[in-house]
Amino acid sequence: MKESDMIDHRRLGRDLELFVSDPLAGAGLPIWLPAGAAARHAVEEYVRELERRAGYRHVYSPPLGKRELFELSGHLGYFADDMFPPMRLSADDEFVLRPALCPHHALVFRARGRSYRELPLRVAEIGGMYRAERSGVLGGLSRVRAISLNDAHNFCALEQVGDEVREILRLIREAHAALGVRPAGFRLSLRGPGEKYVGDDADWARAEELLRAALGGMEYHEGPGEAAFYGPKIDIQIVDAAGRESTISTVQLDFDKPERFDLSYTDADGRRKRPVMVHRSLVGSMERLFAYLIEVHAGAFPAWYAPVQLVLLPVDDGQADAAVALARRAEAAGLRAEVDLAGSLGARIRDVARRKVPYAGVIGRREAADGSVALRLRDGRGLDPMPAADALRLVGAVVAARSADLLPSA
Ligand SMILES: [Zn+2]
Numbered sequence: 001m002k003e004s005d006m007i008d009h010r011r012l013g014r015d016l017e018l019f020v021s022d023p024l025a026g027a028g029l030p031i032w033l034p035a036g037a038a039a040r041h042a043v044e045e046y047v048r049e050l051e052r053r054a055g056y057r058h059v060y061s062p063p064l065g066k067r068e069l070f071e072l073s074g075h076l077g078y079f080a081d082d083m084f085p086p087m088r089l090s091a092d093d094e095f096v097l098r099p100a101l102c103p104h105h106a107l108v109f110r111a112r113g114r115s116y117r118e119l120p121l122r123v124a125e126i127g128g129m130y131r132a133e134r135s136g137v138l139g140g141l142s143r144v145r146a147i148s149l150n151d152a153h154n155f156c157a158l159e160q161v162g163d164e165v166r167e168i169l170r171l172i173r174e175a176h177a178a179l180g181v182r183p184a185g186f187r188l189s190l191r192g193p194g195e196k197y198v199g200d201d202a203d204w205a206r207a208e209e210l211l212r213a214a215l216g217g218m219e220y221h222e223g224p225g226e227a228a229f230y231g232p233k234i235d236i237q238i239v240d241a242a243g244r245e246s247t248i249s250t251v252q253l254d255f256d257k258p259e260r261f262d263l264s265y266t267d268a269d270g271r272r273k274r275p276v277m278v279h280r281s282l283v284g285s286m287e288r289l290f291a292y293l294i295e296v297h298a299g300a301f302p303a304w305y306a307p308v309q310l311v312l313l314p315v316d317d318g319q320a321d322a323a324v325a326l327a328r329r330a331e332a333a334g335l336r337a338e339v340d341l342a343g344s345l346g347a348r349i350r351d352v353a354r355r356k357v358p359y360a361g362v363i364g365r366r367e368a369a370d371g372s373v374a375l376r377l378r379d380g381r382g383l384d385p386m387p388a389a390d391a392l393r394l395v396g397a398v399v400a401a402r403s404a405d406l407l408p409s410a
Helices: 009-015 034-053 067-072 102-109 158-179 201-214 286-296 317-332 345-354 365-370 388-400
Strands: 064-066 087-090 093-097 121-130 146-156 185-190 221-224 233-239 245-254 276-281 310-314 337-339 359-363 372-377
Touching (some): 034 121, 034 286, 067 102, 102 276, 146 286, 158 276, 201 233, 317 337, 317 388
Parallel strands (some): 310 337
Antiparallel strands (some): 121 146, 233 245
């Protein structure tokens, strides 16, 4: 078997029961099983927390909307081939599954008058959107038709764009470090000759300059002519186990949608001004992110988002009660813990390793008697028996630090 088959996320996703693709549900519409959902939930909580601390405001918006919304946004004009056909309720009532969250977030900005004091206004959501991908290109989580995007739209004045993009890049680096994402490269997409662009030349030149400055000191590739018609962007690329490159994080300036949605704020001098919209994603869609994380970690996630963090293994039935009681304490301490009672101890230890669970806690007669547990780490290291409270503190510290190591740093 080839190395790339061993770490194919589809195979690992099946073996570790992370997600399932059922033809009855439809190609490109995977279902997240409890283990995959637990890992994703931990990652989503982390991303929201990171954003909240950085001044983002989270919203919820529906994954479909009236046809007119997407005519106004331009998606039906430019992007219709990638969208599912509209759903007709009546002659004047048609809905489409959205291909992006920006139109709804523009409506959040427009929900009332805005002042320059509120800028940058950072509207964030891990939200659903849809792409009518052809069935031939679909596979596992990497190409799907239903997408949950870690998205935000930062509305700011043009002079704020430089600081805003620098801060976004800092958040991207922080999220990548915590998750174990190893970016393959940065691309700066710029205007090119012979293409049509919206927005005036001076704004474009300024925006391109600000993006270059925000990337200052980092290594990146410049792509003249690669920008969207509505603004320049920075893409952060990853490479999957099969060698395919794709974008995981993105920072896109947009001069077009503020115009289309007639967005404005009142500036310090009392005049109405047009904000710039920055589309950004720290970690991309949950689907593509997990396709990548499953492969890059070969299923052995860092403890903080491992589906199950601790499996307790009584040596025999006499210690079952002690194991169950410790699992309850672990859960009460916020950990994801299980007890495995069935089969020989050796077989259970092998099963914990097969499932890539970071910690196994073995409880024999002596441990049950004195309230201790012997931790075995996923990498094969074994620790001497320690009081149960110390073991929970150890695992809790590694999880809280979002460390890639399984022992707390001294
Ligand atoms: Zn957007």
